[in-house]
Amino acid sequence: MKKFRIILWILLAVVVLIQFVRPAENRSVQADRGDITTMYTMPDSVHTILKNACYDCHSNSTHYPWYAQVQPFGWWLAMHIRDGKKELNFSEYASYSTKRQRSKLKSIKKQIDKGEMPLWSYTLAHPKARLTAAQKKAIINWTDSVL
Amino acid sequence: MKRLFITTMVIAAIAFTACNSGNTSHEAHEHDSTTAAAGETAKAEAVGDNTPPTAVQPQFSNIDPKVAASLKTVVARYLQIKNGLAADNSGEAASNGKAMAEAMQQLDKSALTPEQQKVYTENEEDLKEHAEHIGKNEGNIDHQREHFAQMSEDVYALVKAYGGGQPLYHDFCPMYDNNKGALWLSETKEVKNPYFGNKMPDCGVVKEEIK
Numbered sequence: 001m002k003k004f005r006i007i008l009w010i011l012l013a014v015v016v017l018i019q020f021v022r023p024a025e026n027r028s029v030q031a032d033r034g035d036i037t038t039m040y041t042m043p044d045s046v047h048t049i050l051k052n053a054c055y056d057c058h059s060n061s062t063h064y065p066w067y068a069q070v071q072p073f074g075w076w077l078a079m080h081i082r083d084g085k086k087e088l089n090f091s092e093y094a095s096y097s098t099k100r101q102r103s104k105l106k107s108i109k110k111q112i113d114k115g116e117m118p119l120w121s122y123t124l125a126h127p128k129a130r131l132t133a134a135q136k137k138a139i140i141n142w143t144d145s146v147l
Numbered sequence: 148m149k150r151l152f153i154t155t156m157v158i159a160a161i162a163f164t165a166c167n168s169g170n171t172s173h174e175a176h177e178h179d180s181t182t183a184a185a186g187e188t189a190k191a192e193a194v195g196d197n198t199p200p201t202a203v204q205p206q207f208s209n210i211d212p213k214v215a216a217s218l219k220t221v222v223a224r225y226l227q228i229k230n231g232l233a234a235d236n237s238g239e240a241a242s243n244g245k246a247m248a249e250a251m252q253q254l255d256k257s258a259l260t261p262e263q264q265k266v267y268t269e270n271e272e273d274l275k276e277h278a279e280h281i282g283k284n285e286g287n288i289d290h291q292r293e294h295f296a297q298m299s300e301d302v303y304a305l306v307k308a309y310g311g312g313q314p315l316y317h318d319f320c321p322m323y324d325n326n327k328g329a330l331w332l333s334e335t336k337e338v339k340n341p342y343f344g345n346k347m348p349d350c351g352v353v354k355e356e357i358k
Contacts, residue, residue, distance in 0.1 A: 098266070099269055099272075103277070
């Protein structure tokens with residue numbers, strides 16, 4: 001019984017300690033000059049959908065949920081954001097080669113069409129990211145208009 | 148899990164119908180076959196099944212031998228990915244995708260002339276990303292094929308500029324991606340479709356021979 005209590009104390013100490021290891025927040029200091037909206041005309045409605053459903057992981061500014069302050073959830077989010085940005089970063093889209101820009105548009109279209117993005121796990125905590133059929137269609141139509 | 152199952156079923160259904168409906172409209176879709184990379188050549192021609200392929204010479208002839216050797220390796224990996232997909236072998240495509248990304252690291256861009264470099268840099272990051280994705284997606288052959296379609300446009304651009312180290316055939320499958328069509332490159336004149344694999348191995352036409 002005593003042993004059990006010691007383990008519990010150690011666990012608690014670990015949980016407290018890891019709170020001090022905080023990943024840097026994903027927030028750009030200056031305006032994103034390379035944002036995708038500087039390249040293409042995009043209806044505000046579509047831009048709003050992208051901001052609500054994609055920009056948390058695919059841009060240089062994330063709106064963090066409260067639990068991002070709690071570790072290890074914050075680490076987990078940071079990892080997702082890092083991977084997401086590597087794959088596609090709307091804030092730096094203009095810096096991609098023309099070929100890559102086209103590829104990204106095609107991939108956006110496919111992923112939205114198939115419902116593979118936004119990630120299912122992300123939509124659990126972000127109701128705004130649950131895209132309706134009309135919202136999906138708006139994104140797909142937009143990609144078609146600029147491709 | 149249920150979602151995944153449903154998605155898979157839907158994709159399978161779409162792919163299946165695309166194959167069947169495609170057969171009858173094979174000729175009809177020939178004309179809207181212009182893909183971005185096919186560019187100027189595709190616009191000018193409307194190749195039927197019996198027309199011999201157009202012979203094309205690469206744009207540059209003075210490629211540094213070391214770069215030419217690296218490019219040949221990249222193209223070789225591409226062809227292995229293509230053969231893997233044509234045989235419905237996702238693992239084969241994945242391992243060669245990874246190897247292609249590595250082969251690209253070995254290529255010494257600085258040995259190219261500025262004009263030659265331009266073509267390479269235009270395609271480099273896109274091609275590498277497709278190679279990595281094909282490498283990462285073992286078991287998801289549909290997704291590998293999506294990336295392969297875009298990868299083929301990059302490789303086509305490179306081969307048209309530098310040559311492939313061997314004669315290559317530029318093939319076209321009019322039915323892929325809901326009849327939007329997609330190109331690929333092959334080392335053999337015989338068509339072996341990498342987009343549909345065993346479901347429709349001989350769907351496609353030879354458009355060009357790149358010497």
